[in-house]
Amino acid sequence: MRTRLYFLTICAAISVIISPYRSGAQEPGAANNPIRVRVAVVKGADSAKIFIAGNFRIIDHLSGSTLLEEKYLPETDLVATGAGFKLGEKEVSGNVISVEPVGGTRIYINERVFRGGIKVIKDEKKLTVINALDLEEYLYGVMRNEVSTWWPMEALKAQAIAARTYALNQVAESRRRDYDVMADVSSQVYGGIFSEKWRTNRAVDETKGKILTYKGAIFPAFFHATCGGSTFDAAYLWNIDLPPLKGVKCRWCGKSPHFYWERWIPVRESEGKLAAAGYPVGDMIGFEAVKRDPFSARILELKVKGSKGDAAILAKDFRRIIGADIVRSTNFKVTLVGGYVAFEGLGWGHGVGLCQWGAYYMSRAGKTAAEILEFYYPGSKITLKDRPS
Numbered sequence: 001m002r003t004r005l006y007f008l009t010i011c012a013a014i015s016v017i018i019s020p021y022r023s024g025a026q027e028p029g030a031a032n033n034p035i036r037v038r039v040a041v042v043k044g045a046d047s048a049k050i051f052i053a054g055n056f057r058i059i060d061h062l063s064g065s066t067l068l069e070e071k072y073l074p075e076t077d078l079v080a081t082g083a084g085f086k087l088g089e090k091e092v093s094g095n096v097i098s099v100e101p102v103g104g105t106r107i108y109i110n111e112r113v114f115r116g117g118i119k120v121i122k123d124e125k126k127l128t129v130i131n132a133l134d135l136e137e138y139l140y141g142v143m144r145n146e147v148s149t150w151w152p153m154e155a156l157k158a159q160a161i162a163a164r165t166y167a168l169n170q171v172a173e174s175r176r177r178d179y180d181v182m183a184d185v186s187s188q189v190y191g192g193i194f195s196e197k198w199r200t201n202r203a204v205d206e207t208k209g210k211i212l213t214y215k216g217a218i219f220p221a222f223f224h225a226t227c228g229g230s231t232f233d234a235a236y237l238w239n240i241d242l243p244p245l246k247g248v249k250c251r252w253c254g255k256s257p258h259f260y261w262e263r264w265i266p267v268r269e270s271e272g273k274l275a276a277a278g279y280p281v282g283d284m285i286g287f288e289a290v291k292r293d294p295f296s297a298r299i300l301e302l303k304v305k306g307s308k309g310d311a312a313i314l315a316k317d318f319r320r321i322i323g324a325d326i327v328r329s330t331n332f333k334v335t336l337v338g339g340y341v342a343f344e345g346l347g348w349g350h351g352v353g354l355c356q357w358g359a360y361y362m363s364r365a366g367k368t369a370a371e372i373l374e375f376y377y378p379g380s381k382i383t384l385k386d387r388p389s
C-alpha cells in the first residue's frame with residue numbers, strides 16, 4: 001500500500017513538473033495516459049547535436065520564463081558554457097532549460113528524433129538531455145530494440161507487459177534523480193521514434209496499462225535475451241529477494257541462437273583488463289569457479305590464479321571487466337589454451353526474469369502472454385494501471 005501511494009504521488013509530481021505538451025499540440029495517446037517517463041537520452045556528454053524542424057521555445061526551468069523563441073534551428077552543437085548553454089550562435093543562460101516544440105515540431109538529438117520536449121541539465125559543463133514522454137509511447141520505442149517485430153504476438157505482448165512494469169518501477173524508484181531511465185542497455189534500449197514498428201506498437205496497444213504486481217506491489221520485472229536453461233535469482237545480483245524473481249528451470253530456449261556461446265580472447269588482453277580494474281594477477285595461470293549457484297549453475301565467484309597471486313572476483317564483476325559481450329553470461333567454463341583465454345557458456349544476459357527467446361518458443365507452442373509471464377515471474381499477477389490515480 002505504501003509503495004502504491006508513493007508511486008501515485010511521484011507520477012502526479014512528474015506529470016505536473018514535466019509537461020512537454022503544455023504549449024504544443026496534444027500528442028497521440030497523451031490525453032488518455034498521463035504517466036510520463038523521463039529518459040536520459042544523453043548523459044554527462046560535452047556536447048550534443050540538436051536540430052529542431054520548426055517552431056520552438058526555450059524556457060528557463062527554474063523561473064519558467066521564455067529565454068528564446070524561434071521558428072527553426074539548423075543542426076548545431078548544444079554545449080554548456082559558464083553561464084548557460086550555447087546552441088550554435090545563440091546563447092541562453094541558466095543551469096536547467098526546457099526546449100519545447102510548438103505545434104507538431106520534432107526535436108532531433110544526435111540524429112535521433114524524439115516525441116515531445118526535452119530538458120537539458122548542465123553539471124560542470126557536462127550535459128544531460130532528458131526526454132519526458134508518455135509511458136506507452138516510450139514503450140513503442142523500447143519494444144523495437146528489445147525483440148524482433150516478426151515474433152508471435154503473444155511473445156511481444158508478454159515483453160510489452162514486462163517492459164511497462166520495469167519502466168514504471170524505475171519511475172517509482174527514481175524520484176530523487178533527474179531522470180527515470182537511461183536510453184541504453186543499463187535500463188531498456190530506447191531508440192526514439194525511428195525505432196517504432198507497427199507490430200510491436202500493436203503489442204503495446206493491446207496490453208495498454210497492464211503491468212505485473214506481486215502481492216499488489218509493482219516489482220522490477222527484469223528480462224534478458226536467453227537464460228540458457230535456468231533463470232537466475234535476483235538476490236545474487238541485486239539483493240532483491242522476491243518470489244517472482246527467484247529463478248525457474250526453462251526448457252524453452254534450447255534452440256535460441258544465444259543458447260550456447262564460445263569466445264576466445266588473448267591472455268594478454270584479459271590480464272590487462274583485470275589489472276586496470278584493480279586485479280594485477282601478473283601472468284595468468286588458471287581459473288577456479290569457487291562458488292556456483294546450485295540451481296542455475298551460474299558462477300558466483302571466480303578465482304583467477306596468477307604469477308603475482310590469486311584474485312577472487314565476483315562473476316558479475318568479472319563479466320563486466322572482461323566485457324559483457326565476450327562473457328555473455330555467468331554460466332561458463334574458462335580455460336587457458338595457448339595464448340588465449342577460452343570461454344564456453346550458456347545463455348546471454350544477466351538471466352533474471354523473463355527469458356526472451358524462451359518466451360518466443362513458448363508463444364510458438366501456443367502459450368499466451370499471460371501464461372508466459374506466469375511461468376517466468378511465478379506468483380505475479382497482471383494488473384491494470386493505466387493512470388496514476
Ligand SMILES: [Zn+2]
Binds near residue numbers: 226228229252
Ligand atoms: Zn530460457
